[in-house]
Amino acid sequence: MTAPDAPLLAVEDLHVTFTTRRGLVEAVRGVNLSVAPGRTLGIVGESGSGKTVTAYAITRLLDSSGRITKGRIQFQGMDLVQAPTRTMRALHGAAISMIFQNPRAALNPVRTVGLQIADALRAHRTMTAAQARKRAIELLDEVRIREPEKRIDAYPHELSGGMCQRVVIAMAIACEPALLIADEPTTGLDVTTQKTVMDLVARITAERNMSVLLITHDLGLAAKYCQDIVVMEQGHVVERAPPLRLFSDPQHAYTRRLVAASPTATSRVEDLVPDASLAVPLPPLRPKTKPAPGTAPLLEVQNLVKRYGETAAVDGVSLTIAAGESVGLVGESGSGKSTISRMICRLIDPTGGDILFDGEAIGSIAAREFHRSPLRREIQIVFQDPHESLNPRFSAFDSIAHPLRRLGGLAGDALKARVEDCAKKVGLPLDLLDRFPHQLSGGQKARVGIARAISVGPRLLVLDEPTAALDVSIQAVTLQLLERLRREENLAFLFVSHDLNVVRMMCERTIVLQNGRIVEEGQSRALFDAPATDYTRELVAAIPMREVA
Template sequence: MTAQPLLDVRDLEVEFRSQGRPVKAVRGASLTVYPGQTVAIVGESGSGKSTTAAAILGLLQGTGKVTGGQILFGGQDLAKASRRDFEKVRGSGIGLVPQDPNTNLNPLWRVGFQIKETLVANGAAKRGETRSRAVELLREAGMRDPEKRVNQYPHEFSGGMRQRALIAIGLACRPRLLIADEPTSALDVTVQRQILDHLESLTAELGTAVLLITHDLGLAAERASHLVVMYKGRIVESGPALQILQDPHHEYTKRLVRAAPSLAARRDDGEALAGGQARTPTVTGTVAAELAEEASSRHAEEASAGQDEVIVAQHLVKDFPIRGAVPLAGGSTFRAVNDISFALRRGTTTAVVGESGSGKSTVARMVLGLLEPTSGTVHFDGRDVTSLRGADGKEFRRRVQPVFQNPYGSLDPMYSIYRAIAEPLDIHGIGDKASRVARVKELLDLVALPQSVMQRFPNELSGGQRQRVAIARALALRPEVVVCDEAVSALDVLVQAQILTLLQQLQRELGLTYLFITHDLAVVKQIAHDVIVMSKGEVVDAGPTDRVYDNPASDYTRALIDAIPGGSIELAG
């Protein structure tokens, strides 16, 4: 490492204007990146980490502008650079791998064309050589069969393949610095590890420095030699990665260390989950008391009847037709789930784990009665879910409720928070208007949200707040079973920890049973009593959580555990 930094950010100030007033997004931030070094900026949404990266690239959106400090790159102050200066720096000087490949790849252009445009715009290849260079770059990024893939569109790629395409674009012009902004946050842990391993070896081979932006402290510590922790626009801690993890000084950094699933996965440890900052819900009020009383009465009846299993799935199979396939020609269906059997014990959490395409969400939809099995059965309280019609079907919907993955998509943007939570009560004809208002207020108390949010709309809430609203809506009908389909995967680590703590507290107080669908075994370790591991539609491992972690029954389970970011890092104390 040379004494001269490649990137030297000094006292950076960035502000936006909101309703005519200036809002500081970055306050006095300073950091350095040396040639060949990997530095990670860690923080939750709104901490200023992505804004800092955008300022370095000259890509601040809307009213954003640099109002103070310096951004020295190779001796040039980018804080004062013109648009033409930035055009010269981007690509060959500083490359970018953005967060979301779905919005950063043009769906109307072939992937190869998008790589070629980057090469031509930066003068990195002549037009006659761009196709062969695009194929070579895709191959470098770890893409299989690049000669074929170069002619395909983004929708024909998996999430991991699209991320590899963005890596190919980011490194196309051999930049000296690569900014990777949450490059794998939407990917399964095994795919994430493959992508990051390849990116690490590729940048090391090219001598490229990396500025990694992430909210995952475990991932940052595993991949970077130096950590920069941001909170509310300020850098609150900076230093060698392992040193910060083992001896964090700032309270916010301590919360991040405690909350990171990969660093502190301990089930029923509420303080560790919430980083000491979650508002622990207290079950009070009419609705809470009724729910708790019902749960206690129900469990007493079930215990006397010897009923421990609320949902029993037997030999589930689900086939989907392949669009365009010729009937009776063979291969006309795809088997998403193949002979799955399991049972949910009352008052416990069973996690179904696997990569995208493993069949876990298909299982969840069959349990919810949203998909009918090709064969096999799902029994709820001894009755086949597919046979429930009319009043029986409506009662099943009341007693089994879902919480879906995306809080941005599961709430109607045209509905106020009050209407979103009260809608199930209205559909089931429960109470009058006054009692529904009271019920919604108490449900908001239950999920630790202020009653004032009732009149607000989803776009006015954060992701964590929206997911709390989704949980409140799921509890409105006093269900016995809640199916959480990737319910925390889209959330920052601290918010994720708070939601997990909330779910555990509600389970203890109300006797809820959870079916928890996830791809993250670190989260499973925190919340689940039992685990089912799926791969390619089949169960490859199942049992109590501790047994699955300590003595995995399949190589696939071991691979999932090994792929947890930062899982092998030893923490002091």
Template sequence: MSKMLSVKDLAVSFQTRRGEVDAVRGISFEVAKGEILGIVGESGSGKSVTSYALMRILDAGGVIKAGEATYSGIDLRRAAEHDMRDIRGREISMIFQNPRAALNPICKVGHQIEDVLRHHARATRYDARAKAIAALEAVKINDAEARYDAYPFELSGGMCQRIVCAIALACDPRLLIADEPTTGLDITTQKAVMDLVRDLIRERGMSSILITHDLGLAAQYCDRILVMKDGVIVEQGDPVQIFSDPQHPYSRKLVDATPRAGETVRSLLPPQERGEELTPTVSDQPILEVRDLTKTYAGKSGPVHAVKGISFMINQGQCVGLVGESGCGKSTTSEILVRLMDATSGQIIFDGHDIARVPARSFAKDSRRADIQMVFQDATDSLNPRHTARQTISEPLRRLARMRGAKLAVRIEELAVLVGLPLPLLDRFPHQLSGGQKARVGIARAIALDPKFLILDEPTAALDVSIQAVVLNLLVDLRAKLGLSYLFVSHDFHVVRLLCDHVIVMKDGEIVEQGAAEQVMSNPQSDYTNALLAAAPKPPQRRNIS
């Protein structure tokens, strides 16, 4: 197959206050016409920097130090900036990781597509609207004419990702770079977006680079895989070969950390780190009972029923998974339970008391506030960037337990040890911590007041697989050590299967199925649950370990 892109000995560095940092160190690869090339690896491996270098959109301080990048005979490294502006979008386009950040929040999505079309002379002011609507239709957006006038904040995450795809594909580029295009999307939306990208690539004779830390996704959609670590390519080849028999220790670590059916959370860790798995004690007494919970909002064209009379129970020491697509009511339910939002009707019997009767505004001062805590989805966004880890963990202790002085300092260090956060990191700010370290800070803050019940809202969704494995094992151990009960909100069925005793499946504000985790996963009774399971990327089979 003829080459679309050729990269030879590419090296990228950044100037920092601590000196020069080599982010990409002499990598070489090719992309053939019609090929989907996957680049996998963890945060900091150089995946995204490689793509930004190809597009010539490196952050300030970033520079291509050496190497060649040739696209269809064009030297991308030495091309003039005005030529690159013409190439970007028309010849090479990019789908960015965070669709909401990639879209202009104060500009209608249709106008944003028009801007790209007109910039590359693919439309005039007379036909730009029609072509923008056609671009929306090409990415399977229903009622595209109405969506043309929508702002990003009016659309779901999956819809925003389709808009980003429409912008990237509007000018019929020949090479599409997709940088973590499905992070944070539910599994059916993820499958829809990836199927759409794959089909458009085939229909239009394009090539693509898929950058991801999801090995299951890469195995399902890529023709060839590169594995990156610390700015170098450590392994490359056919997905089946790499995932069934990885040759490099780092590749083996990634494959082994990927959750699969029939295994335990301990099996995700390297053998030397596993230790003994602690067994939680589950009582037959409920810690939480939800009865006929309803949440209704006033909408422009009538009431919007976000939660429609759901009922379920969580026993003491139990971990219950709550799964479903975006918009199914998972987050609304979680926010009502943690008392950040009032229900329209229904009861929340927590530890024998109906806490739904206490207004959310007043619950912060309620004596049971300390007993119900939450670990949020994005550890970065949930931490105050101006507070050190120590200050973050101290917040609930100072505000609710009125703890001060030496007693406070001792408790913070106890919590750091409990969650595996090295003590020297307590005085670092969030931007100085890794994703896994920030997750540990968020967990330490949540358990600071010895709660009885934790709501875990996608706590590992944005983490690399090996970091996810460590955090999941931490959660399992804390549940056993502290006697915690969990509501684990997720769209990752593989993780839910490993972690949860019981599963609740929601759709359109209603519970469509619930039961023992293994039973629901192995023998789902609802067509909707079946569809969710079918949409989940199939992780590569574990290599044979002799």
């Protein structure tokens, strides 16, 4: 028997090494952490910090190229590093269980959820199919799935992402494990769904006195749901503290950077990067000049409709954007925000309504023909995933040069000069221009994507979740960069995002969408401080906020 206050899990001096093509890479370099029974420990860090590798090492589920080279993992009185595979298999699910980032990928698409929960139960307990089914229904009820008797026979594709994650949680708690490892459990879920899923995890684990290891990149989430947080950077734990102290008084320089970079309700773009050598200098805001009466706004969208068969993805949306103005478009997945941004970019055709740019109707020009329009260069777009938005066979130079060649008619030295000019504007070192996307980091790729969009000198930039795939510190620099470009070039932004804190900071006006319709719009600060509709209020309440000391 262990002492009552002894930790359930204690990781001591853990080292994990991967064999790669370029030799050995040490992903985890001496990590110490412990989780007491019934407590929730958050591991936060950016990509490459080793947080996920640490979790996989604890469960001994590293892929074949990874090896624990040193250290001990004490769990329930045994050292998991030395444990034979058979012991580990008996522990998985029964004593330690995991939930993953993508719930759909974690479920077998050809088996009903009931059978999958039963599988999890019967892997460790002897029970009949009927008993397992009965218990599965109880478990579905515990994870708050309505009508569990009916849902138990559903296939994963018949359930929403949030429901799938609840099924995964039901499977994870089926055999009453002592430790739950949650690896980015709500990434990719809507913010309201994130709240219900995380509240559920918190309630269930508290009821059962389970310990939780929550791995996340979201400081707000960690602050709200963890009693202790460790911050990891490059395979090391750099700081460990309870959330309040971590955020009010971060000790390590990296933690300070991370805390500053995570936007809160009161953040300003200027403050995201505390380190002056990394920060992007922002020119002062231009005084707003009232447009002369009678002139058309830069963009005017009237009663825009997009139908796919019977369903309307966008159902009568009207909005305007003035020159140099930044407007946020928020809403949950399926609210139609991406469809609207692609229609405005003239990449897809609307079913109805009109789009006026500078007073000129462009909604009626077929998307197929729009590349010949002189207005093509005026509306450019920055995509969500910087990696996926670059042609793998184009160097950074070619990616930036492409619109200049096609729309600007530039070639030779003039082209080279303009590409280099754009690279300088976005802070991309010129010697990276020869590289291919897979040779660039996420932040560098994001810069290439932005440089490409501004290269032809657009007046409207549509930003489709431009930082959703980036680490917070890179997001911080990217947001500063976008803000600087907007101020310098007097760009107008249509900023599509699910991250309300980012929108509040970046946009003067915000439009809230639900099911293809506008439910509310107004000045960002006012709208978030005093939402007028229930839907907006729910969205705002769901943002995991940390206490601002």
